[in-house]
Amino acid sequence: MSAQPEVAADLVARLGAIVGARGLVTDPGEMAPYLTDWRELYQGRAAAVTRPASTGEVAAIVRLCAETRTPVVPQGGNTGMCGAATPDASGNAIVLNLARMNRIIELDALNNTVAVEAGCILANIQQAALAADRFFPLSLGAEGSCQIGGNLATNAGGINVLRYGNARDLVLGLEVVVADGRIWSGLRSLRKDNTGYDLKHLFIGAEGTLGIITKAVLKLFPLPRSSVTALAAMPCAEAAVELLALLRNHCGDRISAFEIMSRNCLDMVFRHIPGTRDSLPAIQPWYVLAELSDTRAGSALRDEFERALAEGIARKFVGDAVIAENQAQAQALWRLRETIPEAARVEGLVYRHDIAVAVSRIPAFIAAASRALETRFPGVRIICFGHVGDGNLHFNAFVPGRERDDAEARAAIDVNRVVHGIVQQFGGSISAEHGIGQSKRDELRRHKSEIELALMRTLKKALDPHNLMNPGKVL
Ligand code: FAD
Ligand code: ZN
Numbered sequence: 001m002s003a004q005p006e007v008a009a010d011l012v013a014r015l016g017a018i019v020g021a022r023g024l025v026t027d028p029g030e031m032a033p034y035l036t037d038w039r040e041l042y043q044g045r046a047a048a049v050t051r052p053a054s055t056g057e058v059a060a061i062v063r064l065c066a067e068t069r070t071p072v073v074p075q076g077g078n079t080g081m082c083g084a085a086t087p088d089a090s091g092n093a094i095v096l097n098l099a100r101m102n103r104i105i106e107l108d109a110l111n112n113t114v115a116v117e118a119g120c121i122l123a124n125i126q127q128a129a130l131a132a133d134r135f136f137p138l139s140l141g142a143e144g145s146c147q148i149g150g151n152l153a154t155n156a157g158g159i160n161v162l163r164y165g166n167a168r169d170l171v172l173g174l175e176v177v178v179a180d181g182r183i184w185s186g187l188r189s190l191r192k193d194n195t196g197y198d199l200k201h202l203f204i205g206a207e208g209t210l211g212i213i214t215k216a217v218l219k220l221f222p223l224p225r226s227s228v229t230a231l232a233a234m235p236c237a238e239a240a241v242e243l244l245a246l247l248r249n250h251c252g253d254r255i256s257a258f259e260i261m262s263r264n265c266l267d268m269v270f271r272h273i274p275g276t277r278d279s280l281p282a283i284q285p286w287y288v289l290a291e292l293s294d295t296r297a298g299s300a301l302r303d304e305f306e307r308a309l310a311e312g313i314a315r316k317f318v319g320d321a322v323i324a325e326n327q328a329q330a331q332a333l334w335r336l337r338e339t340i341p342e343a344a345r346v347e348g349l350v351y352r353h354d355i356a357v358a359v360s361r362i363p364a365f366i367a368a369a370s371r372a373l374e375t376r377f378p379g380v381r382i383i384c385f386g387h388v389g390d391g392n393l394h395f396n397a398f399v400p401g402r403e404r405d406d407a408e409a410r411a412a413i414d415v416n417r418v419v420h421g422i423v424q425q426f427g428g429s430i431s432a433e434h435g436i437g438q439s440k441r442d443e444l445r446r447h448k449s450e451i452e453l454a455l456m457r458t459l460k461k462a463l464d465p466h467n468l469m470n471p472g473k474v475l
Contacts, residue, residue, distance in 0.1 A: 066468060226294050231279060256291050
């Protein structure tokens with residue numbers, strides 16, 4: 001049931017007094033993009049969309065929401081995969097979008113840190129680091145529109161986790177507006193700080209259910225001055241894992257990315273993404289896109305890569321390979337990998353999975369999960385890609401006869417159940433990097449132990465006693 005009209009009108013008027021006309025969206029047409037997710041699977045309603053310009057405004061909004069018991073749905077770039085930034089259908093909640101809080105506050109090159117507002121677009125932080133001769137390694141297909149606040153709230157992964165860790169590993173300090181509207185200023189730039197519980201890690205990966213991240217201090221790294229990218233084709237997924245081990249022996253931790261793609265991912269990209277084309281003559285069932293980088297300019301990375309690939313070819317786990325000759329070719333290869341989610345969205349109704357298992361068990365997992373899906377859903381088309389170096393696969397599937405415009409097919413979880421059942425057998429995770437949101441909330445209950453769920457609920461209740469911070473998500 002929606003709020004009483006006069007109550008809602010009063011709330012909107014008071015929100016307007018906090019954020020001003022520029023920070024308030026109430027027109028249904030203008031609100032629409034904030035009320036659906038990137039996959040267009042979820043459609044919500046809201047009393048208003050607020051776009052605060054400062055921490056003080058965020059705090060005032062949250063205080064007002066605590067007083068009026070109004071649920072708050074934090075939103076960054078709205079590129080999340082789990083419907084976590086979409087309000088429910090009641091229309092009682094407000095969306096709190098961080099886009100206007102997009103300042104780089106301070107870059108400290110000697111401390112290798114940058115302080116930013118939560119609404120900074122990820123690519124802008126990468127650019128700011130570059131301008132200071134530094135590197136911010138978080139990188140993912142949505143980097144041109146996702147925000148650092150969303151990245152931290154989802155503990156995003158992406159392509160450089162293998163070497164630099166996930167979003168959680170890149171944070172030194174946070175500023176957070178907690179559920180009653182108080183501001184926690186934990187915006188420290190310290191690499192060592194053992195003064196009790198490490199509170200920032202509670203808010204990272206919490207998907208906005210414990211508070212609103214308003215600022216962060218992030219770690220920077222030396223800028224890689226040489227890099228080389230290669231695409232290798234191979235007969236089986238085992239070969240990809242073997243190639244990773246071989247590359248590690250040759251190149252140590254200079255491997256910055258190591259991504260796997262099944263052949264049909266590439267075919268789908270060629271079908272739907274303009275300007276993409278095949279760069280290897282022979283068709284193989286699997287491909288690896290790998291990148292080596294080094295902080296030394298003119299490092300002999302290419303020679304080392306060539307030697308490793310030649311050994312892979314001699315040992316028959318690489319069928320063919322191409323090394324990018326220049327930056328433009330490297331970017332073209334990366335485009336193949338990065339546009340897979342978009343191509344899948346265009347292709348049709350895709351059942352997405354974001355699983356993790358031990359790297360060594362990737363091939364066995366792919367075999368077992370493929371078998372299980374093919375048995376249950378004859379004719380299923382599996383689109384498998386992901387961050388194999390982290391043991392993280394997007395093991396996605398198209399099921400014959402299931403179309404995007406069929407609400408029942410969209411809501412079905414039978415495909416997920418089959419895959420997650422195999423994940424459980426392998427001691428894996430049903431969400432490696434995308435989070436839980438609303439799409440995996442019920443699955444979480446099936447896969448976490450009672451005690452883990454109970455501890456999570458205890459934390460939620462302690463930090464958000466009235467269940468106003470992104471309710472209905474995660475738990
Ligand atoms: P949103 O979608 O707006 O929000 C996500 C969650 O964070 C929601 O729960 C929201 O309430 C919460 N939130 C947002 N901002 C705040 C805040 N300031 N304080 C508290 N809570 C907040 N993800 C990966 O991990 N790795 C990938 O490789 C990857 N590739 C992608 C490729 C494409 C093409 C697309 C479309 C998405 C991809 N994603 C990937 C998913 C998505 O980009 C990430 O989950 C990203 O971190 C979400 O950021 P966002 O700003 O869009 O957050
Ligand atoms: Zn991913």
